[in-house]
Amino acid sequence: MGNLPILQFEEKILETVDQNPVVVVIGETGSGKSTQLSQILHRSGYTKAGAIAVTQPRRVAAVSVSRRVAQELDVRLGDEVGYAIRFEDRTSERTCIKYLTDGVLLRESLSDPELKQYSVIILDEAHERSLNTDILMGLMKRLIRLRASNLKVLITSATLDGEKVSKFFSDCPILNVPGKLFPVEISYTSEQPKSYIDSSLRKAIDIHVNEPEGDILIFMTGQDDIEKLVSKLEEKIQSLEVGSCMDALVLPLHGSLPPEMQVRVFSPPPPNCRRFIVATNIAETSLTVDGVVYVIDSGYVKQRQYNPSTGMYSLDVVQISRVQANQRAGRAGRTRPGKCYRLYPLVVYHDNLLEATVPEIQRSSLAGSVLYLKSLDLPDIDILKFDFLDPPSLESLQDALKQLFLIDAIDENGTITRIGKTMAELPLEPSLARTLIEANEYDCLTLALTVASMLSVEGTLLPGRSKSTDKKRKHPPSDLPDGSGWGDHIQLLQIYELWDQTDYSIDWCKDNNLQVRGMLFAKDVRKQLSQIMQKIAKGSLDVKRKERRRERQHDYMNLRMSLCVGYASQLAERMIRHNGYRTLGFKSQLVQVHPSSVLRTDDEGMLPNYVVYHELISTSRPFMRNVCEVEMQWVTPILQKLEKLNVNKLSGGSNQPIENKEENSNITKKEGNDVGPCDDPNSRIQAARDRFLARKANK
């Protein structure tokens, strides 16, 4: 620690912080900024007036960095130095250096908008541009005006683009701290390869045969690519002449790998053996693999993006940004000089790649963030004019406002309602928060809490699409409940309830092919949600498990009604003659029930007339994922509400919405399945109503 580059700048840092409310610190990997900045400020007395908060985008980082700082200061973790992440608060009254995830700091500012307990707030790793960090930066800009005399804000970033952040904070000073990376020699291909899998394969074998020892890290886009490349590599290595080169070990590395497989990359390789680590971008920032000397960069990444005009998510393979390319290259130079092979030409790097990755705030649905900002009740802030470092599109903000209106979180003037305030307290997406509140009214909160918790997990069911079990096609080998035909939400509920009856047995999860991590996470979420719901209602809430009722169907109905209210903008109506659906949102889409759904058909093979869905995802086709049957008489009032909707009023009354600052051209918008002639919302709603009446008459 003694020779961390940042310590040579201690005086300069203190002087700059002393004279400025905001300072940007640029420090590459290994500069020590995450562990040292807080200590430097602590030493010079900033903690006398309040604590120092250091935010991290990831939980593991908050924990591990705070642990190291506690060690360096020789204090017990949780005393002077502590951390706070979801489900875990290891701080005390003595804590004066506190590491937390950016999401936790946002939660804290909900109950204390001025964050008075802190004298210094450090937003670390701001270059990653997480949704929460971006919102925090906007809030900090306002906070330093309010607390000019007693708050210091530091923004740290690993890339050289400090200019932009500095400009955002009224041209605040930028300090540069060198890092400790070794040089990385970068090479390019002369042409864009036809297949980056084959190209990676050739390059990896070439390195293995011709280059000195050192592990190879290969960046792929997803599990599929990784599995293909791993088997091709193994095959190729087998065919190499024995003794012609050193041993080899091929290791896949991606998020859905079970933990015991993931940690394999941390155990040192056997002697005289080269490791091939084939990874997603999990190895870009989240996990650091020691021993890597060679990096092969496919130039692609899988990215999830939200299209506000269709309400649809898609998961696309896109080109990485130059910042990302450099981050990947840097992974080769952590322990000694390395080499990075980019599988694309230099001109592509210069001319085709974006300078920086499109920030998350421009790729996500903003309903939750907008509700959060509204609930802060900042008198001087208009949501459409909120000062973002990179503003989201007007369309995206208006999409969020419309969603919030439909679920009663804001009124027709865009003002937050009491329900909306309550929703913001819940660490859930707004639709689920609304469902809980409604469920409380219908006396089925227990069930809704479970469904909300299960939906907060992704990939709970059958994590490995095991090709081996493919033989038994129709019914996957499991005795898990099927949702009684109502749909996926009910199935999730039933699964959790069964697990609950086994006293949360890990073996039970394994026996049933359920992801243990996911189930445990759901349990934590459920506990947290129950506590918050109890606090909010200050009274007796139906959060405890009641004795089993015989009237399960009645419970399910109440639950489905609650979901219908919570997901008012995510309802769909089946077509007359087939099992395709048309969404009933602002813009009608033709969609299908995802084949993994347990939704049941009737005697004539037809799916329910109306459903609620958790998410629209466009893969090979647009699908509704997690679907549940609802009744048409629940849907009608919502359609009527849709009719009343006036975006301009929602946006704050102005008839002329402000110009969108910058068209977000980085995201190629997928044309959804626009239903076409019914583009005018009013005529569409009229049409939906006519169909509704026709159905009713038919009954």
Next chain:
DNA sequence: GAGCACTGC
């Protein structure tokens, strides 16, 4: 009848 990158309150 398809398949999911990574985070996080």
